[in-house]
Amino acid sequence: MELHKRLDYGFIGYQVPHIPRATRSARGRGNIRKKSDSNKMCAFDLLTTVAGKLLLEGESTSNSSGKDRSVVVKDTAETVKEDVDTPLKENPCSEGCQERGFFISQIVSEAPVVNHCLSKSTDTLSGPASVITSSDCSEKLGSAEQFINGERKTENRNCSTKVEHELSGCGDFSSCTLGAESKKQLKINLSNDATITTNKRAAICSSEFPDPWDRKRSMLVASDNTVKLSLSTDPDPFGSFPVIRNDVQLANKDDDEKSCGCTQPSTRNKAFRPAPRVGDWRMRKLQASKYWEVNPQSDDEGHVNVDNETRHIYQKRENVYTSERSQRDFPFKKRKLYYCNSFSNSDGGSSDGICSSPTKDLNRDASGYSLASSGARAAAGTSIPKGASASFRSNDSHVKLKIKSFRVPELFVEIPENATIGSLKRTVMEAVTAILGGGLRIGVVFQGKKVRDDSKTLFQAGISHDDKLDALGFTLEPSPSRGSPPLGPEGRSRVLPCETPQPLTSRCSPGSTIIHNGMQQETYNAFPDYSGTNLSNFIESDHDSAPSPPDASLEKNAADSALVPVAAMDAEALAVVPMRKPKRCETVQRRIRRPFSVFEVEALVQAVEKLGTGRWRDVKMRAFDNAKHRTYVDLKDKWKTLVHTARISPQQRRGEPVPQELLDRVLIAHAYWSQQQARQQMKHQSETRLLL
DNA sequence: GTTAGGG
C-alpha cells in the first residue's frame, strides 16, 4: 500500500570533506588468519571486505590507479556481479561526483576463491596486500558490473576467467583464477533475492599481485585452512591519497579476548539489530577482533549460513584503535533506514525485497554480520584515510591523515513528497552516517542552489517531479558541532571500544525496526476496557505512537521515510554497518522517542483525574497497562510536559497538537491534585506536630 | 520498586 508518494533518489557518491584521522601504521603486522575457513564464509566474507574497501576507498582506488572496482551483486538473484578491472575514466570526482560511483547494491562478497592453490607463502608480515578469502570456495561469477559515469557495465565471465579483486583497497586487484572444476555451487542468499552463487571447490590461485599503488605487493597467502591476510597501505604514488597501513591481523589467538574488552554474543535472535554506529571504526574493528571460526564443513547445498558460524578475528589492538571513535560519536537512531521495518512506508515493490532480506538468512545471526563486517572493517580501516596530503608518522607508529575525499556508495532514498527538506536531510544523513560514522551533516542542493530552509517541504521546494530530480544533490559538510577534532594523540586513539563506556551509549542505535515492531505489538490493547473511556481507538493511536506509523504527522513521516539503500547494501554490503552493538551498548541504549498520541494523552488525563498525580504506578496500570513501552515514569514525565504545554501559549507548543479541551482538563486536574497534595501535607504536618 | 524533579 502506498501511503505516500515517494521520491527516490539515487546517490552515486559524493565528496566528503577532509577528515583528519590518525591511524596506526604499523607495518607488516597485518595478518588475517582464519583458522578454518569454510566455503560458507568466503563469499560473504570477501565481498564484504571488498565492499568495505570499495565503499571507503573507491575514490582513492579510482584515482590512484585509474580503475574502479566494485563488487556488485545484483539483487537479481543468482548472479554475482563483480567488478572488473576495467579502466575507468579518470574522474577527479569533484563536484557532482556522480559520474562514477560504486553501485553496491547487493554487495555480497564474491568469495574469491582462494585456497587450494594458495599455499605459497605464509609471509604476510610485510605484505600490504589484503585479500580475504577462504578456502574451498569459488564462485561462479555471473557478470561483472562496473559503474562508470553512472553507467553500468556488465561483463560476463567465466569461471575460469581471471578474476580480479580489489583487495588491498589500494586499487589493485589481485589476480585470482577460478578453477574450472567448479562443481557444486554455493549459494549465498542475501537479503532479498540476492544470491551469490559460488562454485565449490573452484580454486583460485593467487598469491602475489603487484600493488601498483604502492611499490609493494599484496600477498595473498593461504595454506591449508589458513588464510592470512595482510592489509596495509602505503601512500599512493600519486600522492593524492594518504593511505593508511592497515595491518589487520586475524589470527587464531585466544588472547584476543583480552584485547577486546567485550565479547559479542554469537547470536541474537531478536530481530536483527543494526549496529550501533555504523561509522564507528572502532566498533567495527571490535567486532572483528576475534578470530573467526568458521565451520569448515561446507554445505553442499551451498547455502551460506552465516548464522551458525562463530567468528573470531584477532586484531592487534594497537592497530585497531584510532581516534576515529571520539570523532564519530553520532547517535544513530533510526536504524530502520537500513533495515526496513515492517511498517515501512515504502511501497511493496522493490523495497520489499530489500526490507525483508536483512531479516533473513544473513540477519538471523548477528555473527553473520560480524563476519561480514569484520572483513569490511579490516578493509575499512585500511581505506578510510585517504586524503592526499600529508601522512606523516608520529611517534607511535601512528599516521595522521587527512581524508580529502572518498566516495559513498549509491543510496536510494525514499521519502514522502510532503516530507520536509529537513527530514530529507535527516534521512540522507542517517544513511550516510551509517556509512561514514557521523560527524557530517548533509546539505541539499537543488537546481544549483542550496536549499537551506529545512522546514520547506520537498514539494514546496519543487523537488517533487522526477524530471527535476537530477537537479537535486546532496553535499556532505563537516558538522559544525564537532569542530575538527584534534586527532588524538595516543591517548584517545587508543581507547578500546568496549572499554569506553560513554559514546557508545549514544550511538547504540535504539531499537531497530524490528524492535519497533515488537514494541508496537506490545502496545496493543494499551487500554483495558475498564479504563472506561472512549479509548476504543486507542489501540490505533497507540500504533501511531509507534516510531514510524505510516500516516503519522509530517514529522513522523520524515522519520518514516524509508531510506532504502539498494538492496544488499543495507547490511552486509556495508560491512560498514555494524551488525550489532556490543552488549554494553544495549543496556545504555536510549529508547526511541515515541510521542504520545492524543488518545494516549486522553487516557492519561482521565487516569490522572481519577487517581491523582502522585500515583503514577497506578495510572500506568490503569490506563497503560498494556503499553509496555510506557513506563510510569514516562507517564509522569508526560504529565509534566502536559502541564507545561497547557500553560504556554498555543504558538509555543510543538508536536502533535493536543486538543485544548484536554489541556484544560490537565490544568484543572493538576490544580486539583496539587491542592489535594498540599492538603495532605498540611494534614500530615499537623499530625506530626500533634504527636510531638 | 516508586516518586519527584532536574537535565
Added chain:
DNA sequence: CCCTAAC
C-alpha cells in the same frame, strides 16, 4: 527520555 536522589 534519562538519571538520580530519596523514600
